[in-house]
Amino acid sequence: MFKKILQSLSKSQTAKTEAPKQAAVTAPTKAAQATSGVLNQIAKPATTPDKPKTPEELCEITPKMSKDQIQAQLKLLYRRYNRSASSLDSKIRSEADQMLTAIVTVREKNFGEI
Amino acid sequence: MAEYVGIDLGTTLSGLAYLKPDGNPEIVPNSDGERLTPSVVFFEAHEDVKLVGSAARDGGEPDRTVFQIKRYMDDPEHLVEIDGKKWTPAEISALILSKLKRDCSKIIGEIKEVVITVPANFNELARKSTIAAAEMADLKVKRLVNEPTAAAVYYAHSQGVQGRILVYDLGGGTLDVTILNVEGDNIRILTSEGARHLGGSNFDEMLLEAYAEQYSKQTGAKLFTDERHRRRVLQTTEDAKKMLSKLQRVNDTVANDKNDGIARIDLTRESFEKLIRQMLTRTVMLVEQALDSAKLKTSEIDHVVLVGGSTRIPKVKTVLEKLFGKVPKSCGNVDECVALGAAIFAKRSARIQEVCNASYGTVAMVYNARTGEEKLMNSVVIPKNTPIPCSRTQIYQTSEDNERVIEVDITQGEDEDAKFVDVIGRITLEVPPNRPKGCEIAVTFSYDENQRVRALVVDKQSGRSREVAVSYKGAGVLSEDDLKRKSAHLRTMRIE
Incomplete structure (x- = not known):
């Protein structure tokens, strides 16, 4: 059913440059270090350079989302950024920390404080 | 000779335990009479001696004192420079292990083989550095064991419990959550x-900021301007944090070292809990992640066990009680149970089934023949939570005609999206020319009991293969020759 074609990171990075632009929320990992500053796109979007994003915007939470959808999104982001928070790169670590703060803030707003 | 010995090489405190003839573990005190040794090393300027423990922590010369080296065990470039000599994290850790070995062997006899505990999420390099540190300290590592596993082993042994246990281990520098099942032995x-980077020292730093802000408000001056004084105030905040686990309110006074006056700090448990609330929420999210990973609900956990000094904070207990609907239990002394469990583990390791702590795989373009979808993704070969030791193989195909060099990335992480995993190594394999795309390549990952990874790539047509253990390069990574040379040197050092 599935055919798996080997790709190295360098090949996939080349492919990425040709691919359409990615969604705003991407994670900083060692793999992403090669393209570095991914979170800069989040903190300073090109359209509104002076206005920092809200925690909901950072977490891509929209008003139409149900509680279950919000919870699933927060769990996904927490897993990703908790991992990034262990990065050896202090910049990635600091950015992951900001994202974790945003995730917790959204959680507290939607599901109450612990 | 002590046959079964366990060492908790902690971020802030380290301890050694051995198994007594009656089968019960016991902590062995160091030569200073302390059951636990602060994981701090001081490089004395006037005498050729390395101080380890309380004397080092209280020495007061931050430029010559190394704290929390464990946090850098996975950093291949981290070096500590003292008097022009560069020390790797493994060498600093070896000094701590040497102190434990030398002191404790005076009480329990010669120590040759040990089980050493590591955080559950320690990566390959950190585990390798820990083993190297032990070798330099003339200790053979029988096994590395994850800290929460060791704590759970002690809890199960001392309480005689059965069923599913969730261990919440909030130490000085890290949080680990482990779920395990106990059936008989x-x-x-x-x-x-x-x-x-989530533990008691983060709370101390938060309190330090609060102290500095209060001091500045009351006196208009900075609380500290150098590392030496910052360390002193940090120790004060740690003491205040500990007091707030027993009292509702703590009144403290602080001063800087410039005679700018004294500030009164009035701290309540409530305000401290508010300060650390978001950090505690992160810990709850990690607990939820562990439950999801094990496909369990809170109601399916029989016992919640607290480990690590930071679980003395009352709010930690109330948060977990609210989440699980049952009172979390402490396994005796939360600072000692990891070392005690490691000593039991040294004897009973055959009865303890551990799992892969992360998924391992490679990057692949995956086509779904049924739906026609294609997706570049992290293709997992060994899924997280696979019992270890284990070995798994996946068959892949080459992507281009006349591909001469096959490159296989070794990824670590569960995420399907390759951007969200770590690439921890790469194997390149030269293959014969003039072949069409679609040739089969077998990729095998093996995971051993010490949670170290090996990868084997086989070109099925030509039979050519290459196998590698994940290895790291960097100024802070010791070669085999370095290791031998430094081991010999370390054994001649005066360590007190």
């Missing part, structure tokens, strides 16, 4: 999740 780990 057998223990099966179900999953482990970890958060680095």
